[in-house]
Amino acid sequence: MSEMSVKMKAISGLRKGALGGIGGLVALIATAAPALAAGEGAPHLDGSLMPLYWAVPFAGILLSIAVFPLVAPNFWHHHFGKISAFWALAFLIPFAIFFGWQLALYEVLHVMLLEYIPFIILLLSLFTVAGGVRLRGSLKGSPIVNTAILLLGTVIASWMGTTGAAMLLIRPILNANEGRKSVVHVVVFFIFLVANIGGSLTPLGDPPLFLGFLKGVSFFWPTTHMLAPMAMASGILLVLFFVVDSILYAREDESYKAKRAGDGETLAVEGGVNILLLGGVVGAVLLSGVWKPGIQLTIYHVNWELQNIARDVLLLAIAYVSWKITSRDSRSANGFSWFPILEVGKLFIGIFLTIIPAIAILKAGSDGSLSSVITAVSSETGEPVNMAYFWLTGILSSFLDNAPTYLVFFNTAGGDAQELMGPLANTLLAISAGAVFMGANTYIGNAPNFMVKAIAEERGVPMPSFFGYMIWSCVILMPVFLVIGFVFF
Numbered sequence: 508m509s510e511m512s513v514k515m516k517a518i519s520g521l522r523k524g525a526l527g528g529i530g531g532l533v534a535l536i537a538t539a540a541p542a543l544a545a546g547e548g549a550p551h552l553d554g555s556l557m558p559l560y561w562a563v564p565f566a567g568i569l570l571s572i573a574v575f576p577l578v579a580p581n582f583w584h585h586h587f588g589k590i591s592a593f594w595a596l597a598f599l600i601p602f603a604i605f606f607g608w609q610l611a612l613y614e615v616l617h618v619m620l621l622e623y624i625p626f627i628i629l630l631l632s633l634f635t636v637a638g639g640v641r642l643r644g645s646l647k648g649s650p651i652v653n654t655a656i657l658l659l660g661t662v663i664a665s666w667m668g669t670t671g672a673a674m675l676l677i678r679p680i681l682n683a684n685e686g687r688k689s690v691v692h693v694v695v696f697f698i699f700l701v702a703n704i705g706g707s708l709t710p711l712g713d714p715p716l717f718l719g720f721l722k723g724v725s726f727f728w729p730t731t732h733m734l735a736p737m738a739m740a741s742g743i744l745l746v747l748f749f750v751v752d753s754i755l756y757a758r759e760d761e762s763y764k765a766k767r768a769g770d771g772e773t774l775a776v777e778g779g780v781n782i783l784l785l786g787g788v789v790g791a792v793l794l795s796g797v798w799k800p801g802i803q804l805t806i807y808h809v810n811w812e813l814q815n816i817a818r819d820v821l822l823l824a825i826a827y828v829s830w831k832i833t834s835r836d837s838r839s840a841n842g843f844s845w846f847p848i849l850e851v852g853k854l855f856i857g858i859f860l861t862i863i864p865a866i867a868i869l870k871a872g873s874d875g876s877l878s879s880v881i882t883a884v885s886s887e888t889g890e891p892v893n894m895a896y897f898w899l900t901g902i903l904s905s906f907l908d909n910a911p912t913y914l915v916f917f918n919t920a921g922g923d924a925q926e927l928m929g930p931l932a933n934t935l936l937a938i939s940a941g942a943v944f945m946g947a948n949t950y951i952g953n954a955p956n957f958m959v960k961a962i963a964e965e966r967g968v969p970m971p972s973f974f975g976y977m978i979w980s981c982v983i984l985m986p987v988f989l990v991i992g993f994v995f996f
Contacts (some may be wrong), residue, residue, distance in 0.1 A: 532688055550610040554864070554871030561864035564598035568857050569906070569951065573973030587850065597814030599860045607728070612862055616809045623859045625819055627852050628668065630954065632788050632822040637674035638843040639781040639833035641682075648684030650752040653693055656744055657700050658660030658681045658686065661741050664705030665712040665730075667789060673702045674954040678842065681966050689755040691970060694963045695979050696748045700741060702955035703947035707737040707940070711789075711963045713953075715904075715913030715942035722917065724923030724935070732936050733943075736991050740944060743987050777837045783827050791821040793906050847961035851954070858951070869915055881919055891920055893996040897937035901945030913942040944988065948980045949973070 518788050550779050583590070603611035646652060656676060663870060664672040684690045693805035706712030708730045710720035754969055776782075795818035802813040868875045873882060880903070884895045896916055905913045916938045920931060927935040945952035950960055960970050971979060 516657075538845050550607070550613045550900060552606070552610060552614065552863075552867050554867030554869070554920050555874035557868050557876070559868065559873075559876045561598075561602075562861075562868065564594045565858070565861040565865050567597065568594040568854075568861055570852065572951070579971050586749075588689070588853035591854050595857040595860040598864070600689065602864075603877050609765050613808055615860070616807055618859050618863065620806065620809055621815075623856055626814065626859075626954070627855070628819045628822050629788075629792070630668050630718050630825040630851060630958065631848055633670055633674045633785075634848045634958070635826040636781045636784045636788060636829045638678065639778040639784075639838060640675060641745070641777040641837050646683045648680070648687055648690075648693070648756075650756050652683060653680065653752055654749045656683070657696060657748060658745060659963065660697070660701030661705035664701055665708035667707035667785065668711055669702050669713060669835060670955045670958070671785060671788065672705060673697070673959055675782075677959050677962050681842070681963060681968070685966075687756075687759055689758070690963075690968050692748070692751055692755065694959060694968055695976070696744060698959050699744055699947045699980075699984065700751050702959055703953055704737060704740050704744070704944055707733040708945050713909070713943045713946070715909050716939060719913065719917065719924070719935075719939065722914075722922070728928055728935075729939060733939060734934065736936070736940050740991055743990070744983070747983070761944060773801060778833045780832060781829055784825050787825050787867075788822060791825065794818060794821070800938070812855070813985050843964045844965055847958060847965055850961050851957055854925065854957075855954070869907065869912065872915070872919070881915075884916065884919060891931065891934045891978070893933050893937040894992055896934055897941040897992055898988075899995050900938050900941030901948070902941075904942045905945050905948035909942040909946055909953070913938060933996065940991065940995070944991070945984075948977065949982060950976055 537993055544800075558773070569590060571587075571594065575587070575590065599611060656679065660672045660676045663675075667675075677694075677697065680693060681690075684693055703713075707716075710717040710724075710726060710729065712729075716724075719729075726882060795814040798814045798817075800813050803810045804813070804816070805811070854993055869880075871880065875881075880899055883898060884892055900909075900912055900916050903909075916937075917927070920927060920938065922932050947956070950956045960976075964970050970976070
């Protein structure tokens, strides 16, 4: 055995999802956590052996997402899948050469079987089912209506997941605002509230909270402890949105407002059976969390558990049923197309692969290249610095997967759920709030963010670029998070 292989030690995966959380129901894919333990004799990756330059391909794909749509939009539109593949290979080929093909094969299988495939199947199912629900009638995108939809989405996101809530409501709110000159702000606040902050109150809402549940945090602990900061953040944003939307709505053409208000068509829901199918999606994912038959399929040391295979098959079946029973005319009127899910699928496979070294370095803790991040959350006397926990968990969750980021800081704070729910409750609150709230800081902070962006663009909404969106989040969200930090931490 070589010196390099002797040095390699376990830092197990739990990268699940892409970038900052995979919001909402994707949280429940954390039920695959037991399967993330490597099979006996599996190769292991030691993040302490990886300098930061291993994260260059990850930075490259993020910059590509940010820059190409601005400088070469036509090239990007036709070749984003090839660019994603380029950065994935830019990581995998050197990785296989330096660490060996065995470890490279294991990491690819691990990511594909336990993370990417469940992730994209869940998104596909939600995208297909929610895309079959159409709200028709004279619903007008007025400030009151828009604010009400955002409030509804914020409330239900904790119980059906941010992904489920976002996929259910994004088309109705786009339909309500069709024809308005100012729509971008509606979608941006939708991402802030429905796709992120709304998933704060239960383990069903966002991946980090479900990981905490698996680690022993009680189911309703987030409900009682996250309610106050979530209500403050949501309240500020909803009030701000209503003010901004009222100002912009007043500038709309009178002919538009009159037309939208007077078309006289009764409100109705088409494809209502898909709402029941959404319940089936939730049930399928919950099933994989409570049913533990102890049967697994092992593929090159990667344990693919039966409950997770069954979940994915059920989700595909639900998507197929939705596609077959929903009227094509209704989907067409709803602006449904497959391009958004194809875009997410191609880009996120590159993200899932290139993020491997970034997560490994982070999980190496004080032995890794990001050791300064880990040590910054404790005082000289060893006491937790809750403000640092909040901001560091949040900032890393904005660009990395918020599930393992949460887990890293959970373990840094001691890893004892009972102690963290007791004397260190404020520390656990800081970690939880940072991981959930700040997924809204970037398009890649949470999977629903990118899905909402793709659907809005498909409907003709000129969404901000990657950096343009970050200007929105810095101007609007950062002051809110500063207030949250000073009030609670």
